Amino acid sequence: MGRFTGPVCRLCRREGTKLFLKGTRCDTDKCAFERHRASPGMQGALRGKPTDFSLHLREKQKVKRYYGVLERQFRRYFDIASRSSINTGEVLMSLLERRLDNVVYRLGFGRSRSQARQLVRHGHILVNGKRVDIPSYQVRPGDVVSVKNRAKSLQAVQAALSERQSDVPDFLNLVPGDVPEGHVLRDPTLDDVGIPVQPQLIIEFCSR
Helix, strand or coil: CCCCCCCCHHHHHHHCCCCCCCHHHHHCCCCHHHHCCCCCCCCHHHCCCCCHHHHHHHHHHHHHHHHCCCHHHHHHHHHHHHCCCCCHHHHHHHHHHCEHHHHHHHCCCCCCHHHHHHHHHCCCEEECCEECCCCCCECCCCCEEEECCCHHHHHHHHHHHHCCCCCCCCCEEEECCCCCEEEECCCCCHHHCCCCCCHHHHHHHHCC
């Protein structure tokens, strides 16, 4: 199954929380989640009490949709996290937060994760001075994520930064300027995730 191409506000309503899939628009009165909180579909408002399986599934789906990853990608991250000697849930969320497209978005270079992913794929983003066009690239502490010093690249990023309303997470440091850049200070933790997450539910679901 490919990426979801329908109205992304339906995904927020289905998960019962804002996933900020439209970036800055989600912070305005135009946000569809604020107007229609019921689950999408004719029977959305009539859904009964969720089962344990449903709660576990929805937690996994919420995280997948928040970071914009497919099932196969998510399972690969889970496999890596499950082989770690550290807490599986913390490692899983750290891997997702360290994705280059997520870091570009959290720095404010893109209005949404989809736009940040596009910036990476089109070669507008540099890591340690070298172009990286792989959205799933894993950044590490000490890496410098910057924008290519080109008018077209800078114009898109500066426009996104001017609309930014949220703060940069603690594991990143934004250095504004004519050519903005961000520094990865440390590995992200659960406290750096932008939405409430219960990793244990995801681990229990994926371990079935």
